[in-house]
Structure formats: structure tokens, C-alpha cells
Amino acid sequence: EDQVTQSPEALRLQEGESSSLNCSYTVSGLRGLFWYRQDPGKGPEFLFTLYSAGEEKEKERLKATLTKKESFLHITAPKPEDSATYLCAVQAWNYGGATNKLIFGTGTLLAVQP
């Protein structure tokens, strides 16, 4: 069964204190791994897609990396406005071909204190 596990569930950082969020996945075949940011009361905001092991993508203070078993979202020198829930999701290949279904983890709630 395809599965996504995120850790930690919650993370509190001081402004400027860099850290990483983890997303471990088990899929029959990875089509893509997605990172989203979700603010309270809003829908998920797309951040990155990663397709193959070794791939990296960056956006401002965020950098996402991918291995064959997990992905990391590195946050460098975070600011209070980076506080949000970060969601990881995977798309899998199956025997019928590609599926567009996203399988989500439960997210990491990040709080950055000034």
C-alpha cells in the first residue's frame, strides 16, 4: 500500500534557526513527490515537484531534496512568515499506468518565533 509519513509532527524554531522536515514514502513506483504549504483556513499552496532521486529544487529559503525513500524540505534562516503546515504528497505509477491521485502525509506544523 502506498504510504507517506512526515516527521516531526510539529517543529518550533527561532527566527534564523535552520532545520529540515522529513517525508518518508512507500510507493509501487514514484511518479512525483510534491511539497505544499498550507496556512490556517486556506487550501494547500504548491511549492515543489521532484521526480527522481538526486533532484533538488529551491525557492527563497526553502530547498527540497529527494532520495529513493524520502524527501527533505530544508528551511534556511526561517522567518516568522514561514510558519505554516508543510504537506508532502506522492503520485504513484500503478499497473494501469499513471495515476493523478495525490497521497498525502499528515503534515508538519512549523512555528517560527521572532
Next chain:
Amino acid sequence: SAVISQKPSRDICQRGTSLTIQCQVDSQVTMMFWYRQQPGQSLTLIATANQGSEATYESGFVIDKFPISRPNLTFSTLTVSNMSPEDSSIYLCSVLRAPNYEQYFGPGTRLTVT
């Protein structure tokens, strides 16, 4: 990306009634999806809304409970029928953007059933 709107943004409904949620996209898209986000849980795909054909439902979700319409390439509705308190959740529509299979989400509809 895509500009996606949902109506209503929130509602409080009585047990046994039905609510129809609308999703409007600013440009034509081939694939639209409906997800549910229950309190403290990850997003779960309800169904894929196919233009010109019946929706494709995920395991655990049935058409009688969650009928979906997709009259054109920019609009879809999800109805939550015969509601119970267990249906209290956030309902989100998303759209697929080619060629990278990225999914973009609407702001969500927060439903409370009393």
C-alpha cells in the same frame, strides 16, 4: 498556476440535509479533483471529476453520497448528501496542470454538520 475559487467558503448545516459546493477555475483544465481534509488528518481524494463522463470515485466514497457534476472545463460541483456530523470537514477542489502533473488547490469549503 491557476486561480481557483470555491463557494461557499464555509457553512453550517443540519443533519440529513445536502450541500452543494462549487469550484470555478480561471482557465480550461482537463482534470479536476475533489479532496476531503478531516480535522487532524491528511487530505484524501474523494473522486476525479471528468468532463463529459461520470466521476471516478476512490475506495470508500460512493456517488449516492457525493454526487459530482462537471458540465464544462472550468467548473465542477460536489454535493454532500444526507449529511451527518462525520461529514464535518474541509472540502477542496484541485486542478491538474500539464505537463508536469502539478495539482493546484482551491481555498476549501469548511463544512460543519450539527
